[in-house]
Amino acid sequence: MIAVAVVGAKTPGNVGTIARAMKNFGLSELYLVDPPELDPEGDAYGFAGHAREDVLPNATETTLETLTERFHTVGTTAVTNEDARSHVRYPYRTPAELRDSLRDVKTDTCIVFGRERVGLLNDELAVMDEVVSIPASDEYPVLNLGQAATVVLYELRELTVDSYQHPDAIERADESEIAGLNEQFGALLEAINHPDGKREKAGRLFRRVVGRAHPTPREARTLRGILRRAGEYAVPPATDTEER
Amino acid sequence: MIAVAVVGAKTPGNVGTIARAMKNFGLSELYLVDPPELDPEGDAYGFAGHAREDVLPNATETTLETLTERFHTVGTTAVTNEDARSHVRYPYRTPAELRDSLRDVKTDTCIVFGRERVGLLNDELAVMDEVVSIPASDEYPVLNLGQAATVVLYELRELTVDSYQHPDAIERADESEIAGLNEQFGALLEAINHPDGKREKAGRLFRRVVGRAHPTPREARTLRGILRRAGEYAVPPATDTEER
Numbered sequence: 311m312i313a314v315a316v317v318g319a320k321t322p323g324n325v326g327t328i329a330r331a332m333k334n335f336g337l338s339e340l341y342l343v344d345p346p347e348l349d350p351e352g353d354a355y356g357f358a359g360h361a362r363e364d365v366l367p368n369a370t371e372t373t374l375e376t377l378t379e380r381f382h383t384v385g386t387t388a389v390t391n392e393d394a395r396s397h398v399r400y401p402y403r404t405p406a407e408l409r410d411s412l413r414d415v416k417t418d419t420c421i422v423f424g425r426e427r428v429g430l431l432n433d434e435l436a437v438m439d440e441v442v443s444i445p446a447s448d449e450y451p452v453l454n455l456g457q458a459a460t461v462v463l464y465e466l467r468e469l470t471v472d473s474y475q476h477p478d479a480i481e482r483a484d485e486s487e488i489a490g491l492n493e494q495f496g497a498l499l500e501a502i503n504h505p506d507g508k509r510e511k512a513g514r515l516f517r518r519v520v521g522r523a524h525p526t527p528r529e530a531r532t533l534r535g536i537l538r539r540a541g542e543y544a545v546p547p548a549t550d551t552e553e554r
Numbered sequence: 555m556i557a558v559a560v561v562g563a564k565t566p567g568n569v570g571t572i573a574r575a576m577k578n579f580g581l582s583e584l585y586l587v588d589p590p591e592l593d594p595e596g597d598a599y600g601f602a603g604h605a606r607e608d609v610l611p612n613a614t615e616t617t618l619e620t621l622t623e624r625f626h627t628v629g630t631t632a633v634t635n636e637d638a639r640s641h642v643r644y645p646y647r648t649p650a651e652l653r654d655s656l657r658d659v660k661t662d663t664c665i666v667f668g669r670e671r672v673g674l675l676n677d678e679l680a681v682m683d684e685v686v687s688i689p690a691s692d693e694y695p696v697l698n699l700g701q702a703a704t705v706v707l708y709e710l711r712e713l714t715v716d717s718y719q720h721p722d723a724i725e726r727a728d729e730s731e732i733a734g735l736n737e738q739f740g741a742l743l744e745a746i747n748h749p750d751g752k753r754e755k756a757g758r759l760f761r762r763v764v765g766r767a768h769p770t771p772r773e774a775r776t777l778r779g780i781l782r783r784a785g786e787y788a789v790p791p792a793t794d795t796e797e798r
Contacts, residue, residue, distance in 0.1 A: 457571065474692055
């Protein structure tokens with residue numbers, strides 16, 4: 311199970327944003343350490359979307375000590391140390407590396423996010439079991455609290471989302487439909503008297519475009535129908551058989 | 555080059571959030587279609603972080619037509635169609651698939667985000683060259699506008715970030731330092747008269763823990779020093795040599 315904790319947030323909107331990201335990516339257990347007041351009419355609930363119905367009202371106020379006793383704790387920071395001389399913020403993992411390391415491990419884990427501007431303090435990070443940091447531009451690597459939480463939870467989705475909104479796979483036309491479309495293009499080349507010497511190349515060009523696009527059954531059928539009609543309606547001038 | 559466009563946003567704060575995410579992930583070109591008023595004292599600038607200095611004030615107001623003429627346009631939506639019968643929102647790519655497909659293609663691309671609540675309308679999505687959708691929980695797949703943009707730009711970072719804030723690689727102790735640490739543990743087992751029959755197993759156990767943790771040079775050195783001192787200070791009782 312993966313929980314989320316927010317330590318010392320000042321802005322109710324950020325707590326709501328994090329609750330929303332949790333619900334978007336299948337998490338439900340939210341812990342708040344030293345939280346701002348969360349007015350049901352205020353920004354926290356305003357930013358929480360549907361998480362205002364469950365994640366946010368069910369959030370538990372607690373202490374960092376309770377969290378470190380109960381969970382494998384992962385502190386988050388934008389500002390890491392550069393090398394092993396300082397080890398409060400080093401070594402760290404990226405969110406993707408964290409996901410990979412948790413994939414086959416059974417442990418209750420809590421991802422801990424710090425306050426706005428300064429994030430988690432050194433003495434808070436010091437008691438975490440490990441540290442995660444989002445790779446970002448060195449010109450401005452500090453994400454907003456709510457945005458950072460969204461990225462980390464997005465990256466962990468494989469471990470937390472039971473079922474996605476998307477269908478399992480994109481439908482692709484089967485090979486006979488693709489072949490039919492390519493043949494129809496060949497028939498069109500014939501119908502418009504495309505120069506004999508160029509037909510083979512043009513057919514291959516079309517096949518490659520279609521091949522890269524992986525058309526759906528509907529796309530292949532519709533395009534084939536249009537090419538067929540274009541071929542049937544074509545009345546090319548006799549001279550058109552010569553090289554142009 | 556990858557640009558970002560926001561169509562019909564109502565909330566200045568979301569525009570600021572998107573500008574911040576752009577700067578976090580190395581993008582700079584922001585287009586606004588039918589934007590809300592962006593008061594320099596208001597939420598847009600308040601949410602933009604350092605992007606208030608460049609991305610946000612340099613944003614260009616434009617039309618969807620101008621964007622589709624100039625860019626390879628990628629529409630974003632949380633709500634896709636289920637199969638090929640409806641094709642305005644189908645097929646779609648995930649953000650990771652979009653990144654992979656753009657990696658070796660030279661094209662000016664614009665990622666287009668829609669208004670709050672309803673996102674891009676069908677007639678807006680219809681003129682886009684392709685569609686991207688973030689995989690999320692089917693219970694609540696609709697991300698907030700600013701959070702959705704943050705996730706997409708995070709996923710494209712490989713194409714847009716020149717240089718990350720992180721060092722290139724985590725320093726790891728070299729093999730001689732690791733071996734030294736493991737030997738020191740062996741010496742400690744001897745110093746505390748750990749039962750002969752169990753030393754080999756305990757040494758292997760320690761080697762495996764260290765092997766999975768990939769300690770930094772500092773971690774390996776510090777632990778080795780502590781184990782050495784523990785061994786030097788150990789005065790085990792004589793009976794301790796027997797099996798316990």
